[in-house]
Amino acid sequence: xxxxxxxxxxxxxxxxxxxxxxxxxxxxxxxxxxxxxxxxxxxxxxxxxxxxxxxxxxxxxxxxxxxxxxxxxxxxxxxxxxxxxxxxxxxxxxxxxxxxxxxxxxxxx
Amino acid sequence: xxxxxxxxxxxxxxxxxxxxxxxxxxxxxxxxxxxxxxxxxxxxxxxxxxxxxxxxxxxxxxxxxxxxxxxxxxxxxxxxxxxxxxxxxxxxxxxxxxxxxxxxxxxxxxxxxxxxxxxxxxxxxxxxxxxxxxxxxxxxxxxxxxxxxxxxxxxxxxxxxxxxxxxxxxxxxxxxxx
Numbered sequence: 001x002x003x004x005x006x007x008x009x010x011x012x013x014x015x016x017x018x019x020x021x022x023x024x025x026x027x028x029x030x031x032x033x034x035x036x037x038x039x040x041x042x043x044x045x046x047x048x049x050x051x052x053x054x055x056x057x058x059x060x061x062x063x064x065x066x067x068x069x070x071x072x073x074x075x076x077x078x079x080x081x082x083x084x085x086x087x088x089x090x091x092x093x094x095x096x097x098x099x100x101x102x103x104x105x106x107x108x109x
Numbered sequence: 110x111x112x113x114x115x116x117x118x119x120x121x122x123x124x125x126x127x128x129x130x131x132x133x134x135x136x137x138x139x140x141x142x143x144x145x146x147x148x149x150x151x152x153x154x155x156x157x158x159x160x161x162x163x164x165x166x167x168x169x170x171x172x173x174x175x176x177x178x179x180x181x182x183x184x185x186x187x188x189x190x191x192x193x194x195x196x197x198x199x200x201x202x203x204x205x206x207x208x209x210x211x212x213x214x215x216x217x218x219x220x221x222x223x224x225x226x227x228x229x230x231x232x233x234x235x236x237x238x239x240x241x242x243x244x245x246x247x248x249x250x251x252x253x254x255x256x257x258x259x260x261x262x263x264x265x266x267x268x269x270x271x272x273x274x275x276x277x278x279x280x281x282x283x284x285x286x287x
Contacts, residue, residue: 024250031277033170036191037123041250053275056193059216060256060275062249081195084211086251 001108003065003088006044009106010099012067012090016079019086021064026103028096032057039063044108046099050074052081059085069096115177116247118240122173122182127166128189128276133159140224141189141271143171167271167278174244183240187231190274191218191258192265197273203263215255221266221274233260 001023007014024042029035032053039045041062047054050072058066065088068074074082074089082089092099126145132138136159144150151163169190174183194207194217207217220241222231233241238260245256272278 021251031168032275033125033168033277036275037120037170037172041248052196053193053273056191056196056218056275059193060191060218060245062251062254084195085216 001106003044003090006065006067006103006106006108007088007090010067010092010094010102012092015068015074015089015091016083017088018090019065019088021086021088023064023108026100026108027063028100035063036060044103046096046103048072048096050078052078055081055085055087058082058087063087065090067092067099069094069099116244117177118174118244118247119177120172120244121175122171124171126169126171128169128271129166130164130271131161132164134162135159138228139164140228142223143169143186143189145171165271165278167276169276174240176240183237185233185237185241187222187233189221189223190276192221192269192274193218197265197269201263203265210257213255214253215257218256218258219261219263219265220258221261221269230261230266 003021003023004018007018022042023044025040026046027039027043028046030047030049035057039061042064045058045063045066047066048069050068055078067090069092071093073091124145126143127149128141129144129149130141149166153160153162172185194203197204203219210217220233222233225231242258
């Protein structure tokens with residue numbers, strides 16, 4: 001499944017450009033160390049964190065895109081960093097659990 | 110049919126814990142260490158002429174890397190965390206080199222290590238650094254993308270704060286943020 005399909009299905013807002021990448025799964029975490037240890041390349045990361053180290057960790061493990069929950073919006077610096085790393089940041093007012101259930105309904109396992 | 114290649118190097122023995130930061134009450138020297146205790150230690154203690162007092166902590170993890178071909182396990186207990194060039198000051202050497210690397214689709218990180226008993230940073234051996242680079246590059250999927258992890262040749266540990274290193278600093282204050 002492509003990032004754009006998830007944007008459309010979950011009605012997410014793009015805080016960055018939407019980069020055309022395939023999704024291989026989902027990882028939900030708010031901890032940089034957990035993301036580095038356990039997330040996989042191509043995963044969609046669902047988090048409430050908007051710190052630039054989340055982008056650094058996502059880039060290190062080749063995350064395809066990030067969904068930021070609870071209406072949080074990253075700063076311009078973080079948006080620039082994500083775009084440079086070609087990682088889409090998608091925003092929603094839903095919480096992580098709501099996003100998880102919607103992703104499951106969309107067929108992502 | 111797609112055949113998934115198993116990477117040669119994999120992260121093993123992942124242990125969650127805390128980076129404990131402390132300072133000597135007399136000299137104000139600072140140091141940090143990893144603790145896997147369920148409750149992070151905050152007690153002040155004496156070590157020779159120094160009294161070490163708790164200054165702060167961050168959630169983090171410790172890991173080894175296993176070479177699936179040889180079975181050899183490389184330990185990374187000396188590693189405090191990685192620092193992404195994009196989180197460094199614009200205009201700094203590391204930022205400039207990181208930008209050059211980025212033009213070639215290489216993402217630059219710097220490995221920051223803990224202090225040894227002599228107060229100096231422990232060096233990552235060339236072999237361990239090579240394995241660390243291989244392990245993270247093995248995990249990548251994006252065609253042409255590369256990760257380059259350098260030792261701290263820039264002495265960044267002297268100027269960066271713990272919050273800039275990729276550890277979970279200040280996470281407990283998350284719920285208070287708007």
